[in-house]
Amino acid sequence: MSVLGRGSVFVAAFAAVLGVGLMAEAQQRPPADIIAARQQAMKTLGAEMKGIGDAAKAGSITKEDASARASKINEIANQMVSWFPAGTGPESGVKTAALPAIWEKPADYKAAIDRFAGESAKLVAAANTGNAATIAAAQGEVGKSCGGCHQIARQRN
Ligand code: HEC
Numbered sequence: 001m002s003v004l005g006r007g008s009v010f011v012a013a014f015a016a017v018l019g020v021g022l023m024a025e026a027q028q029r030p031p032a033d034i035i036a037a038r039q040q041a042m043k044t045l046g047a048e049m050k051g052i053g054d055a056a057k058a059g060s061i062t063k064e065d066a067s068a069r070a071s072k073i074n075e076i077a078n079q080m081v082s083w084f085p086a087g088t089g090p091e092s093g094v095k096t097a098a099l100p101a102i103w104e105k106p107a108d109y110k111a112a113i114d115r116f117a118g119e120s121a122k123l124v125a126a127a128n129t130g131n132a133a134t135i136a137a138a139q140g141e142v143g144k145s146c147g148g149c150h151q152i153a154r155q156r157n
Contacts, residue, residue, distance in 0.1 A: 031092035038083040039096075041076050048073050049143060052123075056136040063130030070127040070135075073142065074120040080113050097155040105152070112149035119145040 048069040055061045084102050088094075102109045119142045126138035 031088045032094045034083070034085065034088045035092070035094050035096045035098075041079075041083070045073060045076055045146070049139065049146070052135065052139045053143075056132065056139065059132070061132040061135050063127065066127035066130075066135045067124070070120070070123040070138075074117070074124050077113070077117040077120040080116070081110070084109075097157075099153050099155055102153050108152055109149075112145070112152060116142070116145040116149060 051069050052061070052066055055065060084098060086103060088096070089098055089100055089103055090096060119138070123135075123138040123142050126134045129135070
């Protein structure tokens with residue numbers, strides 16, 4: 001077996017162990033905890049987005065403030081993929097606005113996360129320029145990616 005072949009087998013075995021570990025961890029946490037945590041994180045996203053949006057309207061965007069908020073948004077975006085394990089939808093009996101589409105159309109849902117993660121990375125880059133117009137435009141694109149996912153995945157009240 002080539003060195004590359006052995007490496008691939010090792011990586012596959014490692015990924016399998018890791019996958020089982022993550023699943024076990026997700027199953028140990030009660031759905032109510034997982035749902036509360038993701039709702040809280042969504043509220044944080046809302047607050048950080050509003051912080052940048054309000055500063056844009058007031059003409060008071062600063063590089064420091066925008067960078068801190070953008071980093072937080074990006075950090076959350078990169079965690080989102082683990083927030084919706086099976087059993088944390090409406091069938092859990094816990095109050096949640098998560099729609100069954102998340103589990104029924106996982107590819108669409110994953111695409112929405114990827115779009116959001118991509119736009120939030122662009123927002124980090126925009127914030128680092130310190131240019132108010134660039135930051136405001138990037139914030140707008142992130143907002144559209146939030147809305148894109150909400151359209152397919154979030155129950156409207
Ligand atoms: C990939 C999908 C997805 C993306 C991207 C996304 N959301 Fe959400 N959002 C949801 C889902 C699903 C819920 C419902 C969660 C629940 O109730 O379990 C939600 C709920 C919320 C809530 C309500 C939280 C509560 O229960 O009080 C807010 C606020 C929110 N999102 C803001 C945002 C903002 C702002 C962004 C972008 C910066 C964003 N979301 C990006 C899927 C997404």
